[in-house]
Each structure stands twice: as structure tokens, then as C-alpha cells.
Amino acid sequence: MLNHVFWALSLLTALTLSAPAAVAAGGGGDSFPSWWMAPPEDPNYAAGKKAAEAMNWQTALDAFNKVVAKDPGNANAHNYLGYSYRKSGQFDLAFRHYEEALRLNPKHRGAHEYMGEAYLMVNNLAKAEEQLKQLDQLCTFGCEEYSELKKAVADYKQKTANK
Numbered sequence: 001m002l003n004h005v006f007w008a009l010s011l012l013t014a015l016t017l018s019a020p021a022a023v024a025a026g027g028g029g030d031s032f033p034s035w036w037m038a039p040p041e042d043p044n045y046a047a048g049k050k051a052a053e054a055m056n057w058q059t060a061l062d063a064f065n066k067v068v069a070k071d072p073g074n075a076n077a078h079n080y081l082g083y084s085y086r087k088s089g090q091f092d093l094a095f096r097h098y099e100e101a102l103r104l105n106p107k108h109r110g111a112h113e114y115m116g117e118a119y120l121m122v123n124n125l126a127k128a129e130e131q132l133k134q135l136d137q138l139c140t141f142g143c144e145e146y147s148e149l150k151k152a153v154a155d156y157k158q159k160t161a162n163k
Contacts, residue, residue, distance in 0.1 A: 042067055048080055057088040075104035079111045086118045094118050107138055113145035120156045128153055 048063030061084045067077040082097035095118060101111040116131030132153055135146040 042071070044070075045074075045077060048077070048084075052080060052084055052087075055087070057084050060084040061088065073104055075101045075108050075111070078104065079108060079114065082111065082118070083114050086114065086121070091118060091122055109135060109138055109143060109145040112138070113149045116149040117152050120152055125153070125156060125160075128156070 044063045044066040048060045048067065051057075051059035051063060061081065064077050064081045064084060067074055068081065071077065078097045078101035082094045082101060085091070085097060086094035095115070098111050098115040098118065101108050102115070105111070112131045112135050116128040116135075119125070119128035119131065128149070132146070132149050135143070135149060139146040
């Protein structure tokens with residue numbers, strides 16, 4: 001037992017003493033090595049998120065289209081494009097980008113939620129419930145996307161039952 005404690009303390013000491021050298025080797029004046037940090041966010045992506053938050057759909061669309069033109073494998077940008085197209089009433093384009101986001105990342109919870117909400121907007125409850133089922137499988141212990149879509153489906157069912 002004592003050997004394990006000694007070994008763990010030795011390893012911790014070695015890591016602590018080598019950290020300054022690793023940080024110094026990072027270059028560029030950063031506090032951390034370059035491999036430790038995420039790449040900077042694309043300015044068009046940031047502008048698109050800001051425009052979407054402000055409900056300025058055309059600006060969001062312009063920005064996110066620039067992102068996917070440069071990085072067509074960006075599932076998050078495709079999801080935001082789907083969201084912005086949906087909010088601007090362009091459902092065919094919204095579905096196209098949600099599908100692409102899910103092709104790139106089948107576990108993209110946001111794309112499943114937003115696609116389900118889009119299906120409700122075009123009165124396709126069965127497809128919305130398919131997205132809810134996917135989220136139920138992805139969110140073992142529940143998640144916000146599942147809860148939001150579940151509520152939207154329940155609200156949709158209540159509205160259509162009252163007609």
C-alpha cells in the first residue's frame with residue numbers, strides 16, 4: 001500500500017515539475033500549450049450565433065452559409081442553418097441542413113430537437129415523434145433537447161385535440 005502512495009506522489013511531482021516546461025514549449029505567448037486549447041471560433045460562426053439570438057434570420061443565414069462554404073463538415077453550422085431557415089419559414093432548406101448535420105453527427109441532439117420542432121410546424125407528428133425517440137436513446141439520463149421536444153410534442157397534441 002505504501003508503495004502505491006509513494007508511486008502516486010512521485011508521478012504527481014514529476015507532472016507538476018514538467019508542466020512549466022510544457023507550457024514554455026507552447027510558444028506564441030499563450031499560458032497553455034497550443035494542443036491544450038480549442039481553435040479560435042470562426043468569426044462568421046460567432047456572427048451567425050449573435051444574429052440568430054437577435055432573430056435576424058437573414059444575417060444568420062448569410063454568416064452560417066459562409067461557415068459551411070469554408071467548412072462543409074461543420075455539423076453545428078448546418079444545425080444553425082436549419083434553425084435559421086426554419087425560423088424564416090423555409091422548411092425545405094431547414095430539413096436539408098438538419099439532415100446534413102445528422103449525417104455528419106448522428107448524435108447531434110440539437111439537430112434532432114430542432115428537426116422535430118420543424119416537423120411539428122409542418123404538421124408531421126409521426127416524424128417529430130421519431131426525433132423524440134432518437135433523443136430518448138441519446139439522452140440516457142435526460143437532456144434539455146429531449147425535454148424541449150417532448151413538451152413541444154405534448155403542446156402540439158393538445159392543440160390538435162382541441163380543434
